[in-house]
Each structure stands twice: as C-alpha cells, then as structure tokens.
Amino acid sequence: MSVERDTASAPRGGVPKPGNAGPGAPRSAAPAGAARPLPARPAGLAAALAAEAPVLDVRNLAAWYFTDEGTVKAVDGVGFKLGKGKTLGLVGESGCGKTATGLAVLGLLPPPGRVVRGEAVLGRRDLLRMPEADLAAMRGRDIAMIFQEPMSALDPLMTAGEQIAECLEMHTALDRRERAEKAVELLASVGVPEPALRAKAWPHELSGGMRQRVVIAMALACDPKVVIADEPTTALDVTVQAQILDLIEDTQERTGMGVILVTHDLAAVAQAADEVAVMYAGVLVETGPVKDVYAHPAHPYTKALLGSIPVVGQAARQLVTIPGRVPNLARLPSGCRFADRCPLAESACRAVEPDLVDLGAGRRVRCILATGRAAR
Amino acid sequence: MNDDGNGFLVDARGLEKRFPVKAGFPRRTVAEVRAVDGVSFEVRRGRTFGLVGESGCGKTTLARTMVGLYRPTAGSLFFDTPADKVELVLELRRKIAEAGTVRGPAARAELSGLEERLEVLRREYDVYSLPKRKLAARRREFQLVFQDPWGSLDPRMTVGHIVGEGLAVHGIGGSRAERAALVRDTLVSCGLDPDAIDRYPHEFSGGQRQRIGIARALALRPKLLVLDEPVSALDVSIRVQILDLLKDIKEAYGLTYVFIAHDLAVVERVADEVGVMYLGKIVERAARADLFSRRYHPYTRALIDAAPVPDPNVERRRAPVRGEPPSPIAPPPGCRFHPRCPEAVERCRLEEPPLAQAAPGHYVACWMRPPHRAAPGADRPGLAAAFGPGPVVRPTPAPGRSTGRAGGA
Numbered sequence: 001m002s003v004e005r006d007t008a009s010a011p012r013g014g015v016p017k018p019g020n021a022g023p024g025a026p027r028s029a030a031p032a033g034a035a036r037p038l039p040a041r042p043a044g045l046a047a048a049l050a051a052e053a054p055v056l057d058v059r060n061l062a063a064w065y066f067t068d069e070g071t072v073k074a075v076d077g078v079g080f081k082l083g084k085g086k087t088l089g090l091v092g093e094s095g096c097g098k099t100a101t102g103l104a105v106l107g108l109l110p111p112p113g114r115v116v117r118g119e120a121v122l123g124r125r126d127l128l129r130m131p132e133a134d135l136a137a138m139r140g141r142d143i144a145m146i147f148q149e150p151m152s153a154l155d156p157l158m159t160a161g162e163q164i165a166e167c168l169e170m171h172t173a174l175d176r177r178e179r180a181e182k183a184v185e186l187l188a189s190v191g192v193p194e195p196a197l198r199a200k201a202w203p204h205e206l207s208g209g210m211r212q213r214v215v216i217a218m219a220l221a222c223d224p225k226v227v228i229a230d231e232p233t234t235a236l237d238v239t240v241q242a243q244i245l246d247l248i249e250d251t252q253e254r255t256g257m258g259v260i261l262v263t264h265d266l267a268a269v270a271q272a273a274d275e276v277a278v279m280y281a282g283v284l285v286e287t288g289p290v291k292d293v294y295a296h297p298a299h300p301y302t303k304a305l306l307g308s309i310p311v312v313g314q315a316a317r318q319l320v321t322i323p324g325r326v327p328n329l330a331r332l333p334s335g336c337r338f339a340d341r342c343p344l345a346e347s348a349c350r351a352v353e354p355d356l357v358d359l360g361a362g363r364r365v366r367c368i369l370a371t372g373r374a375a376r
Numbered sequence: 377m378n379d380d381g382n383g384f385l386v387d388a389r390g391l392e393k394r395f396p397v398k399a400g401f402p403r404r405t406v407a408e409v410r411a412v413d414g415v416s417f418e419v420r421r422g423r424t425f426g427l428v429g430e431s432g433c434g435k436t437t438l439a440r441t442m443v444g445l446y447r448p449t450a451g452s453l454f455f456d457t458p459a460d461k462v463e464l465v466l467e468l469r470r471k472i473a474e475a476g477t478v479r480g481p482a483a484r485a486e487l488s489g490l491e492e493r494l495e496v497l498r499r500e501y502d503v504y505s506l507p508k509r510k511l512a513a514r515r516r517e518f519q520l521v522f523q524d525p526w527g528s529l530d531p532r533m534t535v536g537h538i539v540g541e542g543l544a545v546h547g548i549g550g551s552r553a554e555r556a557a558l559v560r561d562t563l564v565s566c567g568l569d570p571d572a573i574d575r576y577p578h579e580f581s582g583g584q585r586q587r588i589g590i591a592r593a594l595a596l597r598p599k600l601l602v603l604d605e606p607v608s609a610l611d612v613s614i615r616v617q618i619l620d621l622l623k624d625i626k627e628a629y630g631l632t633y634v635f636i637a638h639d640l641a642v643v644e645r646v647a648d649e650v651g652v653m654y655l656g657k658i659v660e661r662a663a664r665a666d667l668f669s670r671r672y673h674p675y676t677r678a679l680i681d682a683a684p685v686p687d688p689n690v691e692r693r694r695a696p697v698r699g700e701p702p703s704p705i706a707p708p709p710g711c712r713f714h715p716r717c718p719e720a721v722e723r724c725r726l727e728e729p730p731l732a733q734a735a736p737g738h739y740v741a742c743w744m745r746p747p748h749r750a751a752p753g754a755d756r757p758g759l760a761a762a763f764g765p766g767p768v769v770r771p772t773p774a775p776g777r778s779t780g781r782a783g784g785a
Contacts, residue, residue, distance in 0.1 A: 093611040093612065093613060094582075094611055193699075207700050208431070208700075209700045210700075237430035237431055237638065237700070237701075238430070238638065238640075238679060238682040238683055238684070239430065239678055239679065239682045239697050239700075240700055241682065241684070242682045242684075243698070264611065264612065265684065266612070266686040267684030267685055267686040268684055269686075270684070270685065270686045270687055270688040270690075271684060271685070271688070271690075273688075290688045291688045291689065294686070294687060294688050295689075304613070305612060305613065306686060308612050308613055308615070308616045309612060309641075309686050310639070310641035310642050310644070310645050311641050311683075311685055311686065311687075312640050312641045312644055312668070312680055312683045312685075313644075313668070314641075315641075315644045315645045315664075319616045319619070319645075320616065321616045321617055321620060322613035322616070322617075323617075325581050325583060325613075325614065326611075341613075
C-alpha cells in the first residue's frame, strides 16, 4: 500500500540489486546479466503510482563503518518507499542496521560510518547528495527524528519549552514570544498536562513518558513530512507505550506525515504500521503489508521472530527458539546471511546470497526457498 | 523437611525499604522514597513466583533487599525454615495480633512474652535477624541474577574469575583446581564453552553474557534464584534461549525462582504464582491462571490490556489508563492507583484498601472488588473470563487528551 513495490531495484524474478558491483563492494553477485525483463506496467498503474508518490523513497542505501577491525556493513543495500500518512515498521534485532538506516537517511551517521551508495529522495531531492547546509535546513522542517532515549536526546541545560522553541527558531520566522507560545501549544498537542508549567520544566524534572512527549513535540514542531521514530516506546512502561503510539497515530491523521517506526518490537509494528520491512544483518529480508506478512511470513527469519514472542493468553504455545546469533557484520558468511541459524537451510543457501525478490501484492522476500525453485 | 515439595522456601512478611531523600545544607533528610512499602508473599519450594510491575514500582529494590544487597527498613524474610517452625511463627504472629487488641497489664505481659519467643525464632531463621556468621553461610543459598548483562560483569575479570569468585568467598571446592572444575561444569550447564573460563566479558554477546551472569549465581548451587528482569535487555531471538536455559537449570538443580519482570507475557509463561506491584505494594496476588483469568485489580487489567499483541488484526485498544505512576516519595492518599483508575470512587481517594482475599488463594487490594464488592461480570460468567472490561468504564476527566474509547469492547 504505502510502500509500493520497489520496481526500480527489484523487478520480478530476482535480478541483482543495482549497485552490487559498486565501489568497494565486490560481492559475488547472483547470476548477473540474467535477462532483466522490464516490468510491464499497465498504464493505469503508472498514474496510480504518480498519484500516490512516496514522500520518502530510499533506494539501495548502503552505510558502512570503516573500523580498524574491518568494514562493518551495517546497511548493505536497503530500499523502501514511504507513502504519505503511512507508517513503515523497520524491524530487526540489535545490530541489524535499522538505526544506522535511519541515521544515514538523515545524514547523522557518526564516524567512522559513511554512506557509500544509494539515494534517499524526499520531495524530489536526494538527501544523501545534498550540501550539509541544505540538509541541516531540511532536518527538523521536512524530516525529523524521534530518538530512543528521551533523556539523552534532550539538553539538560534547557527547559522543555526552550528546546522546542529552538527548533522553531531555526525553521520559522516566528519571534521569541510567538515561539514560546507555539511551544506551549505543541506540548498541549502531545498530551502534556499543564503545558505552560511544563514548558518551564527542566528535563530531569519530567518523567520518562513526559520526556518522550517533549521529544515528539520537538520532532513535530515544524510539521515534517517524514518522521523517523527510533524505538520511541522501548524505554517506556507498557501503559505509557500505548499512549505514545496513540499520540503518533493521532498526529499522523492530523498532519499526514509519514512515519518510519524503527523498532525491535514486532507487537508495536503490528499495531502501528501499515507496512513492515524486516532487517537482518544489514539487509532487508522481507517487506510487505503488515497484515499479509504477519499472517503468512515468507522468510524463515520473519517466521521465527514472530514465533518467538510470548503473548499474554497464549502461554501454552511453544515459543520458537532461534539458535545462534546475528553474524559479525565485518565478516559476513557467504550466501544467505541467515543460513547458519535457519532450520531450513540447504547447501544452495550458502552458495549465493539471495536477492530481494518480488512476490507480488507488494511483498518482497530474500530467500531462495520462499521464492521457490520456480524462480531459479 | 526439604522434600515435601509443598513447604515454603521463602516467607516474606511486611518487607519495607525506604531511601532517604537528602537536600539542603547541611544535608538532611527531607523526604523518603518508599520503594518497597509492606510487601508479603511466600514462595513454595521448586516453584516460580512472578513479580510484575512498571518501572519505579519497587520490584528491583525488592529483589535486592531479598538477597541482602539492601538492608530492609522493616520486615522479616524466613528462608528455608522447617515447616513446623513456620507454623510456630504464624501462630505467634496471630497471637500477637490478638493480644494487641486486648488492654490491661496481663495482656501486655503476654504480648511481650510472645514477642520474645518470636524474636528467638527470627534470630534462628529470619535472614534479616540472623547473626553475621550464620547469615554469611546462608547467603550462598539465595542468589541474584541482574538485568543488565553489560553493566553487571566486571570487564577486567575473566569469566572464570567472575563465576568462581563466589566459590572462593564461601570457601567451596577446596583447591583452585577443584574450583576451576566446578566453574567449567557450571559454564557447560549454562550452555557456554568451558574454554570461556579464560576469556573476558567483552568477548561475548548479550545473550552469552547473561549466561555468564546466570552461571555466576548457579556456581554456588543456591536454593533460590532471584531473577531481576533476566531477559528484558536481550533481543527477542535470544530471550527464548535464556528462558529455555532457566527452565532447564531449574529442573536440573531443583531451584526455586523469584522472577521479576515488566513483561506479563513472559511472567505468564514462567510463573506458578504471580504478584502485581504498584508503587511499592503488591496490589494483586494469585495463582497464575487465576490472576490472568480474573484480573481483579483495575491495574492488573490495565497492564494486561496494554500488553502489546503482535497481531495486526487485533485492533489496538486505546491506552487503557492515563498518566504515569506517581512519585513514590509522595504516594497519593487512599488507594495509590486511584488517580489513574477508571473505576475510582470517593472511598478510593480516602482509604487505602488492604490486600484481602477475594477468592481462595486470590488476594486483591481494591475497594471495588471482592470481598468488598461483587466481582465484575459475576452475573455474566462468560464475559468475566474473556476480555470483558467489567463494569462500564467512565474515566473521570483528566488533564491532557481524552481517551474516547477507553472502555473498549
């Protein structure tokens, strides 16, 4: 729905992602040069696509960390589209590259990390090939981030109101008084009780849930088109988590912003996202509409992850144990990155890294077993 | 006395832990944080007692107080006490309570006599009253596993040193070589390579570090493990591995668990009995199945309703309660949950409800529940068992956003 299938980077039938042979990426690619059938696009579909143009289009993004111990390919060819007013859940375990993806899109990747290829198109402009000054002007105004740990995302030496006013100072022409008023308004809109009073409060005086609301108010200050929310509920209690998800959803309905929900919490994605993109060891292994993916996960990793979550009221269900752990991103195994932990892995899985193959109905999967031998 | 499988390994009575809040110059105590405020529970041998609650409810303080890392402000903890002695303690307590209601010098004399007898028993069996040397010997029998596998292992110590330190302190395993063998044995029991003994914590992943933390506790061959959020810092795929491990070693070593977590779904899987904590108090306690099916206390209900379900076809219920837990420095008067409670009435604002038996073995601290009132949905048995919201929920207007669909269903 919101994330249309990425026809540019993965036409049906398992064509290697463009850029596989990019600089510094000599990876044994899939049988390249296999006839690359141009996706036949019905005329109506083109119009539909144009009408529903994504607000953010990330293509073949790679962001690597150049460390002393080798190149850590934290993000290694990730592409997705985010529709207006939609939420994309970017899920994966720690170290899978989901946070690095968000930071790379915003140009905030800390050294020794660097974007090595790809595009992130927001309103016809590529965020990754933009002078820093331009990007700084867009950050906060067009695309904003909600950070995981609200305590470290806030400046302890500024009151809640001042921090919100600072965003407004950068991106609007409002004067000091108007900014202060708007800050109080924003605090009210994110459900902070007694907003005028709280605007004068220091971060340490606020509870975790209130801090997270302040961080969200900052992100929403300039009505961005896209918000990247990195684990916005992870540090919060369950009763407060539900409130924050409600808040993000309500804001979205009001402003039509697109949200990338970066999280390890498959339950939060089930409840808040339209589309899901599952990341594993730096690549997307499965994407598609949340309902379809959760009902019929195609990738063994998605299937195992969904089976490993305990759910209240289902204590009798046997949880799926995923043996082993995520591979070292500096020394990736050949072939499928999940093969060593996969209960279904065959020798073919270890031979060649599978492509993200279009399954139709907006779904893509990176698994030769799921796409069936028919495709090969 | 250890093999009846029914006796209590832990019998905690009125545990209290307060922390002073200091301010000003000269620094003096201006307030108290009542982190644990009168908590009582028992844990049967070989069972798992699950303790759930949100951050700041005092569950970690309770864990640390139980294993003696904090000295309690008040309360007693009878550990591994012969059943007849526990009976005696209970009887003495009952008599003391009775004698306390009678006036007159005779009653006073009887009371002090009873209290003396209780004190003798406490010096023998109450962990908090034990003489130093006895306590030192007992300590190995109850061990704590910490939440954070990064912060709880000394980065400068080898795994062998970390896991073996307790053995050395308690003088277990005569020689160094014997201790090393014991450490290796424990590491293998915890699913680690015995060669890990010479490596450092930073060489291990989060899941393996948690295994090291469990091995450290297990090395002493304790009777009780207090597990403080043992899986919440781990990735989902690793959580199941650790839960499996905990199940395995519990059987293999005949352990009893106090399992503390904020995640109800995890607790539902591991616990035989569950206590729900809110602001330093247990507000509901029952056998697991009873607690999850009856969910008497409105807070328990809110926790269960808020527990996220990884199914996009399940419509997310709007946040079932508003606001956040108030500060334990100044807990609200009356029922501590009343400012957030959708069912609160006048009485809840004024009087604190006691933890009372609502059904056999099921204790609840709520004026709107049995034994004070009929159970919600008692006239609609089907509903009570299902996700029924009980009585019609009318949230009192509160600052902030209104939750239009608060009642659900």
